[in-house]
Amino acid sequence: MNHALEPAVAAIRCEGLCQDLGGQRVLQGIDLAVAKGEVVSVLGPSGSGKSTLLRCLNWLAPPTAGRVWLGNEEVGVKPDRHGRQRPLADAAVRAQRSRIGMVFQSFNLWPHMTALENVMEGLLSVKRLARAEAHERAAAALREVGLGHKLDSHPARLSGGQQQRVAIARTIAMQPEVILFDEPTSALDPELVGEVLGVMRELALRHTTMIVVTHEIAFADGVCDRVVFMDQGRIVEQGPPAQVLRAPQQERTQRFLGRFA
Numbered sequence: 098m099n100h101a102l103e104p105a106v107a108a109i110r111c112e113g114l115c116q117d118l119g120g121q122r123v124l125q126g127i128d129l130a131v132a133k134g135e136v137v138s139v140l141g142p143s144g145s146g147k148s149t150l151l152r153c154l155n156w157l158a159p160p161t162a163g164r165v166w167l168g169n170e171e172v173g174v175k176p177d178r179h180g181r182q183r184p185l186a187d188a189a190v191r192a193q194r195s196r197i198g199m200v201f202q203s204f205n206l207w208p209h210m211t212a213l214e215n216v217m218e219g220l221l222s223v224k225r226l227a228r229a230e231a232h233e234r235a236a237a238a239l240r241e242v243g244l245g246h247k248l249d250s251h252p253a254r255l256s257g258g259q260q261q262r263v264a265i266a267r268t269i270a271m272q273p274e275v276i277l278f279d280e281p282t283s284a285l286d287p288e289l290v291g292e293v294l295g296v297m298r299e300l301a302l303r304h305t306t307m308i309v310v311t312h313e314i315a316f317a318d319g320v321c322d323r324v325v326f327m328d329q330g331r332i333v334e335q336g337p338p339a340q341v342l343r344a345p346q347q348e349r350t351q352r353f354l355g356r357f358a
């Protein structure tokens with residue numbers, strides 16, 4: 098367990114994060130710091146801003162207001178020589194974003210590529226590795242998620258659980274500093290959820306820094322160091338899983354968790 102929230106050691110951190118979408122403020126000032134090796138789950142009702150938070154953290158959708166740091170480096174902006182914050186050049190933002198992994202509900206694999214080629218793609222185009230090295234690293238990542246025997250399979254020949262494991266392999270092969278998961282098992286048939294959660298549990302045991310948006314309460318309880326509960330664009334409550342899940346203090350958390358009781 099690791100509840101250290103010292104900003105100096107945070108793998109990723111945000112302050113006052115706000116996002117306006119469709120004329121609405123859907124993130125209302127989020128402060129969050131995730132320590133290196135910490136595994137945080139984010140729970141909350143549909144529409145509470147969980148996906149928006151992840152998209153702001155990795156600058157997929159730059160926030161309307163607020164700041165994000167990856168380690169000690171601020172994401173997306175840089176002070177000019179007068180100390181004023183200026184937007185970073187696109188290439189610099191891309192370089193920062195490549196240090197943050199993201200796993201979506203929809204696996205987003207290339208259908209015309211094999212599992213191996215899907216995992217190699219970012220290693221070749223973003224990391225600019227030599228082909229042999231990319232091949233080796235991609236194969237190792239696929240073995241890590243239990244798919245060493247499926248390197249040459251195309252996505253259509255894989256189950257949903259296997260496809261999501263390829264997507265996770267693609268992410269870990271890039272060796273990001275933090276991985277953001279947005280409901281990674283929500284699109285899966287129930288019997289395939291366990292194999293994906295099993296891979297994520299392995300990553301957590303190896304102290305991968307992770308933020309996991311999920312409705313899998315047992316995963317949040319058994320694997321995560323901290324549970325963050327969001328509602329209406331705000332963090333309503335957070336703490337160790339035992340506290341937030343079994344003795345929630347806030348009425349909105351109690352009401353939400355009541356659905357799973």
Ligand code: ADP
Nearest residue numbers: 118119123141142143144145146147148149150
């Ligand atoms: P969650 O992931 O918790 O279900 P989201 O972050 O997807 O919530 O959405 C938060 C709020 O922002 C919702 O009210 C949603 O309707 C709204 N929203 C999300 N994306 C957009 C968009 N592109 N345009 C307008 N509103 C959006």
Ligand code: MG
Nearest residue numbers: 147148149279
């Ligand atoms: Mg969402």
